[in-house]
Amino acid sequence: MFKKVLVANRGEIAVRIIRACRELGIETVAVYSEVDRQALHVRYADEAYLLGPAPSSESYLRAEKILDIAKISGADAIHPGYGFLAEREDFASKCADANLVFIGPKASSIAAMGDKGKARATVLKAGIPVVPGTEDVGNMTDEDLLKVAPTIGFPLLIKATAGGGGKGMREVTSLDEMPTLLASARREAQASFGDGNVYLEKLVSGARHIEIQILADTQGNVIHLGERDCSIQRRHQKLIEESPSSFVDEELRSRMGDVAVKSAKAVDYVNAGTIEFLVDKDKHFYFLEMNTRLQVEHPITEMVTGVDIVAEQIRIARGRQLSYTQEQISINGHSIECRINAEDPYNNFLPSTGRITHSLLPTGPGVRVDSGVYPGFEITPFYDPLIAKLIVWGETRAQAILRMRRALEEYRIVGVRTNIPFHQTMMDSHRFMGGQYDTRFVEERFSMNRSEDGSNDSEIAAILATLVAHQQIERSAQIVRRGERDVSNWKWVGRWERMHR
Template structure:
């Protein structure tokens, strides 16, 4: 049994892990940068240690500093959360070398599956279908990628081999624009993951993004916990996730085949702990391995809501050497769950990130509503990290009930002081195609964003109409306020006058 776990992360995921530790009776240790001195995860953990300056490269990406703190506080294990060092094989190995348990897969599995290019080659050798793209392993120069690109065919994607979350990803439509996009992708990947290596992958039009949650122990037991639909994306970054997938709910045979392939892909590298196998499903219902995330996913709560399994606790128990407490036959999906990522972004201005202090915070409640966040009234949102500040998750007996419950929860959630993407989510929850489950990875960029942003002329016209209506509504109120009220005679006086007239 672990006595103390250091959480090598920040924000809502650090709070989430600290809560799991508390329920298991394990002490939690937080780390923080200058920007996070007053963060909620620092307040919630049993201990907290200063890490370094605000930029991630000087704090949360500094493996040596984190290991030094772990040794200083006497931590038995380190939980990396997601992002930062979560998919760094060298960090996992350094933890093991220091005699500290890394709560995640073995370094060899991270190296094989965490590097997206290597993962493609590994699962292809195991007979798993992959999206056409850069084949083989190793770093490829820009010149090599420019030579290979026409053979793959446009449009295609530039993707970072380390990490995920859309960081270091660029869509390429022609060879002429590719050089600049390669440089931009490398810079972003280097800043986010400390690794600027990239690879190419064919862009499949009209595809659905569906992933399977995996759990595996040290004794060869591997199960999947069903799927999550992640096709609601903007610029390849997920915004909304749900389980089960509307597509697979109508195709149980497809779900069974994808689940079997997901388990086979994990078994190919001797995987241990929690992981996610991501697929693309084309319009003909052919599916292809996309990548494996060798860590806990941002969207893990929707799986927890429909299965009743606490994934963070399972991660910790597996890392302690416990066998899985259930088999594949024990896993059942009950009801439907939806997650909306609440970002500090302004959807009315092309989703530009926003910063500032949260003045007031009103959180939703009620049956089937869950809010994972690292914010509070008075919290300062800085420009140093990802704009994700909270995750709103709901559960319902049916998908329709889950959508209705999400609408209500979004209306109750009030974050005052900074702009957020809550209006976007509300709009999505009322969109007929989303309600019908008829969407793909291009849905947001092609429909919702264009509809919400509009052109400048339309926005100016709407502003003028709104101002005119507001002025019209205020005018009668002003006239009433200025005019002297005339008190009419009472009904009794009118009756008296009428009787007098009859005489």
């Protein structure tokens, strides 16, 4: 049993974990970089300690420094959140060596499934279909990858073995451009996860990105909490997620859930995790990767199942049994999440930095906002541009979309540019409303400036502008005649009173 948790993360996920700990009566310790000194998670925690300068490599990726802070503060458990050290096998091992509870899977499970290359080899042995790619376990040099790429076929993806979230991922269409993209992917992977190893994977066209949330305890119980559809992406960065998927029927959900549970049991998995699949148009699914951590988009699963995933993580880490059986899990209604990023959707999603001068959060029935910022907070270029996650719930998908429209309309952030206009345009998209999209939809068939049928609205705008200008000219040409009595009623009353004195 632990009584104090160090949260080895920042932003909205650190705030989310601190809130869960507070509800359970557990003390919390925050860590922060120099630019995060005034961050919300620092204010919410019971204690806070400085890690170092702003760059991740000098702050949130300093495992030894974090372990030292845990010892100094008296923390007896560490929650890694997502990103940074969350999927580092060596960090989980060091926690165990320091007699600290790692609120996540065992180091052996991270080694088997957190490393994407090893995960592919593991599930292949279990007979689970995978997307064609490099199944070799261990590091592959650039020369090795260049040799094997033509056998896989283009287009393909370069992916980081040590993490996810689109970091260290590049799309390759020809062998000529591959060396440059390999170097770029390795640099980003090294900066984000402290590991520059990458692998190759065939790019499946017209596919859906569907993931299954699982929970597993130390007593051998493993359950799944249904699926999330994460197909609305840009450059492999998820933008909108929803649960359940409009593409998945009960039979497919059951089969994918069974495979996810089987994958977890194959590596004796414990705690929360996510099995990601690519599903083609014919509803054939392939194992993509396993994220051995809490996902950014976990709130939508919480909204439709009623399960507090972070609280369950802590419960499992304390050695307790899962609060639910598979039979008790049911999907109620529909939930959608929009990631509110500090990016300009009208300028190729260019990151926006600056101080948030005003923030008005949407509220009302079925609306939830997970945020780590406040008015006066500085958005810096050192970390992920995520400002907040806007989550809505509705009894049906249609109601959830209408509720998201309303919430986006209410949301106000002043000081930096955000992608709220992108989400508003997407909620009005007929293809999105009809559930007719895949992982390439945003990049190939969606635009902020054109209608969905590809027609240009400039002629319509010109006609409307001409009509408005004509109306204004007509009004200015009219001569308004004065009324017969250009005197107010108060003056008439005054005159009447003076006449009758």
